[in-house]
Amino acid sequence: MSLNSGDVSPKQLEGDLAGFRKLSEYLRREAGINLTLSAKNQTLLASRIGKIMNPLGFSTYSELHSALLAGRRDVRDLFINAITTNTTHFFREKQHFDFLAKSIRDVVNHPDKKKSREIRVWCAACSTGEEAYSITMSLSAIFPANEGWHLKILATDIDTDVLKKAARGVYPQEAIESVPDNLKNSCFDRGVGDSDGLVRVRKSLRDLITFAPFNLMSTSYAFQSKFDVIFCRNVMIYFDRPEIQSTIRKLEGCLRLGGLLFLGHSETIIGVTPGLKSRAPAVYERLNTNRKGEAA
Numbered sequence: 001m002s003l004n005s006g007d008v009s010p011k012q013l014e015g016d017l018a019g020f021r022k023l024s025e026y027l028r029r030e031a032g033i034n035l036t037l038s039a040k041n042q043t044l045l046a047s048r049i050g051k052i053m054n055p056l057g058f059s060t061y062s063e064l065h066s067a068l069l070a071g072r073r074d075v076r077d078l079f080i081n082a083i084t085t086n087t088t089h090f091f092r093e094k095q096h097f098d099f100l101a102k103s104i105r106d107v108v109n110h111p112d113k114k115k116s117r118e119i120r121v122w123c124a125a126c127s128t129g130e131e132a133y134s135i136t137m138s139l140s141a142i143f144p145a146n147e148g149w150h151l152k153i154l155a156t157d158i159d160t161d162v163l164k165k166a167a168r169g170v171y172p173q174e175a176i177e178s179v180p181d182n183l184k185n186s187c188f189d190r191g192v193g194d195s196d197g198l199v200r201v202r203k204s205l206r207d208l209i210t211f212a213p214f215n216l217m218s219t220s221y222a223f224q225s226k227f228d229v230i231f232c233r234n235v236m237i238y239f240d241r242p243e244i245q246s247t248i249r250k251l252e253g254c255l256r257l258g259g260l261l262f263l264g265h266s267e268t269i270i271g272v273t274p275g276l277k278s279r280a281p282a283v284y285e286r287l288n289t290n291r292k293g294e295a296a
């Protein structure tokens with residue numbers, strides 16, 4: 001979401017600094033997002049909170065904080081949705097998609113993979129969907145449905161607004177400029193009439209993805225089966241070191257042996273876990289190290 005400093009009321013910030021601090025602390029606990037460090041981040045946070053205060057009928061930060069602590073789900077979702085930064089685009093950090101295309105056959109043919117022709121991918125902070133669709137387009141081109149492979153993509157985010165946009169799969173024409181030419185024509189329908197200037201991801205691709213809310217701060221990541229590939233990019237930049245470490249460990253636990261974890265290029269995990277081996281910049285492979293009580 002964009003910053004509009006007109007929404008910030010410096011008086012409000014000064015008059016209720018304690019309430020403001022409680023809100024940023026709530027945000028850190030609930031979503032792992034730490035925006036309290038710099039004056040710039042404080043302005044950003046105040047601006048974003050400012051947008052929901054009036055619609056919710058709150059006049060102080062403390063009132064908003066009390067409603068959050070009282071467990072009001074509607075307030076919590078509005079608050080979280082207003083605060084998150086959702087910047088993304090198709091084939092962002094393109095070298096990751098090139099690496100995925102180059103290595104996916106090794107991943108699915110790994111000796112530890114049971115004889116299933118199912119490929120399971122988790123896109124763990126998918127924002128408005130461009131990343132999940134980029135993965136799906138790349139893999140569908142390699143594993144056509146008629147070869148008997150089943151692609152199953154789970155795409156999650158903490159922000160329920162972006163998930164609705166993602167599931168619709170409708171974007172302005174300009175958004176697909178970064179999509180490789182060979183996929184542009186085969187993966188999108190062009191809008192006509194009222195929808196002129198818009199494109200929509202083809203239904204056959206949309207049907208491969210399940211969009212669902214998921215908070216990376218959840219204490220356990222309880223999925224039915226492990227994933228062959230996980231993308232979790234450009235979200236941990238907002239987390240503190242302890243949250244990064246525990247998130248990486250939980251992501252690792254969700255990967256099959258030989259599976260690949262893709263992080264954002266500024267999200268280093270050096271020293272976090274011996275179970276992940278670097279394969280390319282910000283790409284890691286799950287190794288055969290024992291984790292207590294875990295089946296491969």
Ligand SMILES: C[S@@+](CC[C@H](N)C(=O)[O-])C[C@H]1O[C@@H](n2cnc3c(N)ncnc32)[C@H](O)[C@@H]1O
Pocket residue numbers: 030031032033084085086087088089092124125126127128131156157158159162214215216217232233234235264
């Ligand atoms: C900057 S976007 C990155 C989108 C995409 N992964 C990419 O790299 O283009 C960060 C996303 O992380 C989501 N997010 C922030 N905190 C989260 C959390 N605790 N759990 C899950 N998603 C979170 C935000 O809602 C936002 O959509």
